Amino acid sequence: NKSAQCTVTCVYHAKLVGMCRNVTAVWCKNLINHSLTITVDCPGNENHYTCKIDFKPWHFWTKKGFKPFDVEGKRVDIFWDLRSAKFSGSPEPYMDYYVAMVFDEEVVVLLGDYKKKAYKRTKSRPSLIDAVLVYKKENVFGKKCFSTRAKFDQRKKDHDIVVENSLLGPREPEMWISIDGIVLIHITNLQWKFRGNETVLVNKMPIQVYWDVHDWLFSTPSGHGLFIFKPGAPESLEDKYAAKEKFSLFLYAWKIE
Numbered sequence: 001n002k003s004a005q006c007t008v009t010c011v012y013h014a015k016l017v018g019m020c021r022n023v024t025a026v027w028c029k030n031l032i033n034h035s036l037t038i039t040v041d042c043p044g045n046e047n048h049y050t051c052k053i054d055f056k057p058w059h060f061w062t063k064k065g066f067k068p069f070d071v072e073g074k075r076v077d078i079f080w081d082l083r084s085a086k087f088s089g090s091p092e093p094y095m096d097y098y099v100a101m102v103f104d105e106e107v108v109v110l111l112g113d114y115k116k117k118a119y120k121r122t123k124s125r126p127s128l129i130d131a132v133l134v135y136k137k138e139n140v141f142g143k144k145c146f147s148t149r150a151k152f153d154q155r156k157k158d159h160d161i162v163v164e165n166s167l168l169g170p171r172e173p174e175m176w177i178s179i180d181g182i183v184l185i186h187i188t189n190l191q192w193k194f195r196g197n198e199t200v201l202v203n204k205m206p207i208q209v210y211w212d213v214h215d216w217l218f219s220t221p222s223g224h225g226l227f228i229f230k231p232g233a234p235e236s237l238e239d240k241y242a243a244k245e246k247f248s249l250f251l252y253a254w255k256i257e
Contacts (some may be wrong), residue, residue, distance in 0.1 A: 003032035006029045006141075007027065008026070008090055008139075009025070009026050009028075009135075009137040010024070010025045010026075010111075010133055010135070011023070011024050011025075011134055012131040012132060013134055014109050014233060015108060015128075017071050018109050021040055022042075023109050023131065025037070025111065027092040029059070034055040034091060035054050035055065035098065036052070037051070038078060038101065040140075049069060049072070049076075049203075049252075051076075051078055053067060054067070055082060057145070059168065063080075063081070064082070066078070066079050071103075074103065076101060077101070078098040078099065078101055078102075079118065079122050081121070082099075085097035086106070088147075093112065094158060095112075095113050095166075098110065100121075100122050105124045106124055106127045107119060107125070107126055107127060110131070134246070134248070135247070135248055136150060136248075137252070139251075140252070141257065142205045144159040145162065147161065147163075148161050148251055150229065152205060152207060152231040153205065156233045159179050159202060161251070163177050163225070163227060163251070163253055164176045164178070166215060172189050173190035173191055173217065177209060177215065184201075184202075185198055185209060186257045187211075190213065194217055194218075196211060197209060197210040197211070199234065205231060205232075206233045207229055207230070208231075208233075208234060209228070210228040211227055212226045213226075226251070227249075227251040228251075230249075231242040231245065232246055
């Protein structure tokens with residue numbers, strides 16, 4: 001599925017133009033282009049406001065810039081600097097960059113770790129209400145190994161997540177899920193356990209892990225597996241209605257031959 005290739009989608013809750021909204025950032029990369037599309041929703045109706053930034057690989061100057069766009073008649077500015085950005089196979093950088101969304105002299109959404117540089121360049125103050133990352137979806141491609149990075153606690157560092165499989169050969173199919181180099185889930189007889197869930201501990205924090213790899217085993221050779229990672233212990237029904245929205249990572253692992 002070429003349309004799914006090399007994309008990372010992140011959804012943030014942020015206060016912008018007088019109300020809390022979903023702000024969606026979609027990183028996309030192919031052989032000839034690298035882009036970031038930022039979409040702001042409008043609660044109560046289906047309007048969306050979009051700003052697309054193209055980082056052309058052969059144009060160094062496009063990796064730093066500024067672009068205004070309109071949200072409900074109000075001006076919102078996007079500043080970015082990816083000149084030193086580091087990547088690890090994903091269209092989303094993992095360090096040495098910033099993308100800042102500014103409204104009314106406040107940085108309402110800030111992506112990346114170059115925070116001081118972002119505040120200095122935009123000449124804006126931090127928002128009184130921090131934007132919260134609530135959802136991340138990534139499409140990764142591989143034969144046996146699929147990797148991504150995610151923060152389970154927004155105040156702490158990224159974790160390295162790796163899914164490996166052994167589907168061919170004389171042995172029964174197996175799967176391993178590792179976080180920060182430690183195998184936390186090992187599934188044998190995968191043909192019988194292609195869907196499931198477990199709760200694991202990462203730095204004493206419970207993480208719920210769900211998987212569905214039916215298409216790896218029984219569908220087309222290029223089928224995908226779905227993995228969901230959610231911080232926190234499984235909730236009771238009462239907790240589900242009382243709890244605030246928590247972060248979830250959806251990892252689509254596409255097999256290529």
